[in-house]
Amino acid sequence: xxxxxxxHVSRWFGNVVAVNDITMTIGPGVTGLLGPNGAGKSTLINMxxxxxxxxxxxxxLDGEPTWRNEDIYRxxxxxxxxxxxxxxxxxxxxxxxxxxxxxxxxxAADRALATVEMEYAxxxxxxxxxxxxxxxxKMASALVHDPSLLLLDExxxxxxxxxxxxxxxxxxxxxxxxxxxxxxxxxxxxxxxLAAHIEVIVAGRHAASGDFRxxxxxxxxxxxxxxxxxxxxxxxxxALIADxxxxxxxxxxxxxxxxxxxxxxxxxxxxxxxxxxxxxxxxLTVSPSDESLESVFSYxxxx
Amino acid sequence: xYDPTVARLTYRGLLGRxxxxxxxxxxVLLIVISLAVRSFSGADDQVAxxxxxxxxxxxxxxxxxxxxxxxxxxxxxDDGSVVYLLAKPLKRPTIIFTKLIVAIAVTMxxxxxxTFVAGxxxxxxxxxxxxxxxxxxxVASIAYAAMFLLLxxxxxxxxxxxxVYALVWEALFGSLVSGARTLxxxxxxxxxxxxxxxxxxxxxxxxLPTATVLLVVVTVxxxxxxxxxxxxxxxxxxE
Numbered sequence: 001x002x003x004x005x006x007x008h009v010s011r012w013f014g015n016v017v018a019v020n021d022i023t024m025t026i027g028p029g030v031t032g033l034l035g036p037n038g039a040g041k042s043t044l045i046n047m048x049x050x051x052x053x054x055x056x057x058x059x060x061l062d063g064e065p066t067w068r069n070e071d072i073y074r075x076x077x078x079x080x081x082x083x084x085x086x087x088x089x090x091x092x093x094x095x096x097x098x099x100x101x102x103x104x105x106x107x108a109a110d111r112a113l114a115t116v117e118m119e120y121a122x123x124x125x126x127x128x129x130x131x132x133x134x135x136x137x138k139m140a141s142a143l144v145h146d147p148s149l150l151l152l153d154e155x156x157x158x159x160x161x162x163x164x165x166x167x168x169x170x171x172x173x174x175x176x177x178x179x180x181x182x183x184x185x186x187x188x189x190x191x192x193x194l195a196a197h198i199e200v201i202v203a204g205r206h207a208a209s210g211d212f213r214x215x216x217x218x219x220x221x222x223x224x225x226x227x228x229x230x231x232x233x234x235x236x237x238x239a240l241i242a243d244x245x246x247x248x249x250x251x252x253x254x255x256x257x258x259x260x261x262x263x264x265x266x267x268x269x270x271x272x273x274x275x276x277x278x279x280x281x282x283x284l285t286v287s288p289s290d291e292s293l294e295s296v297f298s299y300x301x302x303x
Numbered sequence: 304x305y306d307p308t309v310a311r312l313t314y315r316g317l318l319g320r321x322x323x324x325x326x327x328x329x330x331v332l333l334i335v336i337s338l339a340v341r342s343f344s345g346a347d348d349q350v351a352x353x354x355x356x357x358x359x360x361x362x363x364x365x366x367x368x369x370x371x372x373x374x375x376x377x378x379x380x381d382d383g384s385v386v387y388l389l390a391k392p393l394k395r396p397t398i399i400f401t402k403l404i405v406a407i408a409v410t411m412x413x414x415x416x417x418t419f420v421a422g423x424x425x426x427x428x429x430x431x432x433x434x435x436x437x438x439x440x441x442v443a444s445i446a447y448a449a450m451f452l453l454l455x456x457x458x459x460x461x462x463x464x465x466x467v468y469a470l471v472w473e474a475l476f477g478s479l480v481s482g483a484r485t486l487x488x489x490x491x492x493x494x495x496x497x498x499x500x501x502x503x504x505x506x507x508x509x510x511l512p513t514a515t516v517l518l519v520v521v522t523v524x525x526x527x528x529x530x531x532x533x534x535x536x537x538x539x540x541x542e
Contacts, residue, residue, distance in 0.1 A: 049390065052537045068534060070392050078390045084382035086312060088319050100308040101391040141387060 009057035030175035032195030077142030132163035229285035330417035351425035365469030372451025396530035406448035439496035
């Protein structure tokens with residue numbers, strides 16, 4: 001059992017607060033750290049991995065601080081986001097060096113390379129690897145000492161769908177084996193597919209925590225805004241507002257369109273085409289006006 | 304204190320094709336010049352001393368020191384691959400000490416060895432000149448490697464600062480301002496070289512005891528502080 005405890009952790013760089021008073025506990029199994037780019041995920045992962053001191057608060061692994069504590073790395077495996085990794089070595093030389101730095105030998109290196117299925121290219125220089133191959137070798141270097149905590153910063157970035165599936169399978173297996181696996185991502189679908197437990201970070205703050213269904217519901221149940229253009233805006237508006245799924249409509253004369261606020265996402269999306277057909281109204285434009293990830297997240301923060 | 308794996312990674316990084324080429328240019332140039340001088344003007348102790356002191360010790364050794372010292376750690380910190388060393392149960396001073404040993408060895412190999420060869424070509428070690436400058440280069444290699452390794456942990460522009468120190472401070476100020484000479488690795492190394500020859504063909508502005516103390520203090524302090532820098536090195540800043 002390995003538990004990572006983040007207790008009232010903040011981190012600022014000069015005047016910029018990157019992480020703002022976050023408290024969370026990461027236990028065995030796969031946890032997804034979700035948030036838009038620049039939310040403070042990497043800063044948080046760096047503090048978890050002992051590469052950055054918290055400005056206030058503590059990060060501990062089973063009670064031991066991770067900052068300035070080299071012995072903690074016997075239990076942590078880290079897959080950094082950055083690409084650089086001794087490109088002049090072959091994959092096997094790289095993983096073997098990582099094993100040796102842990103006081104282990106070629107056996108551990110070979111086992112790790114087999115786990116990520118990279119034996120076939122292990123004797124090629126890393127500089128010739130594709131993005132996905134690099135990611136797998138990084139993964140092998142993090143697994144070489146059989147760590148109980150695995151930290152991965154945006155591990156799926158730049159991977160093709162097949163590589164993504166392979167890595168997801170691997171991480172799922174690691175979680176099932178009882179390891180504590182934490183990975184960050186800014187893509188909801190990625191996190192949803194893999195992590196049973198999700199922590200959401202927005203603008204340095206801890207926005208939500210829990211299983212993905214709850215978070216998914218929070219995300220879809222918020223009021224949705226649509227911009228709608230049709231052959232008869234006012235008739236459409238009258239018909240839509242009669243239904244409880246619509247909470248407000250504004251006739252935007254400048255845009256020549258309706259601004260519709262829907263409270264029941266599922267019902268509204270079924271209602272709109274039905275109403276239009278019944279009234280013989282042609283829909284010209286239906287576009288969500290706040291579907292950006294940032295607005296989804298900022299809604300979560302307010303919730 | 305010394306980790307063979309860290310050493311291997313450092314050697315391979317330092318002696319990669321392009322860097323090894325840069326490291327090799329000045330030694331080759333020194334030997335070519337020595338061959339030319341010897342064939343044109345024959346064996347002359349003063350000319351040998353001028354060339355070894357003016358080019359080998361004053362220019363070549365510090366530049367090789369900059370490339371090897373900063374190159375032993377700077378690029379890894381720069382591109383973030385140092386994380387693979389830091390995320391290990393390894394004492395940070397062990398990493399620094401190992402890299403220092405590698406930087407010293409590379410600086411010595413690319414500066415002291417060619418200095419000796421050039422000295423033998425120039426006057427066949429007459430008046431112990433070849434040996435004296437070789438010893439001076441060996442001594443200077445240690446201090447330069449330590450200083451520039453520290454520089455590599457302090458700034459991303461370590462090579463530029465290192466070259467400014469080597470060329471402006473050591474070469475230019477050193478020859479114009481006498482005070483600067485007391486605080487010059489080159490002069491400390493020359494003090495040791497002077498002791499080897501016993502004569503006045505190799506001279507230094509600094510006495511041997513002062514030079515020895517300063518060499519030891521600078522090397523130890525720089526290494527210690529580089530270890531401290533690595534302990535508090537943070538890897539965030541991409542966001």
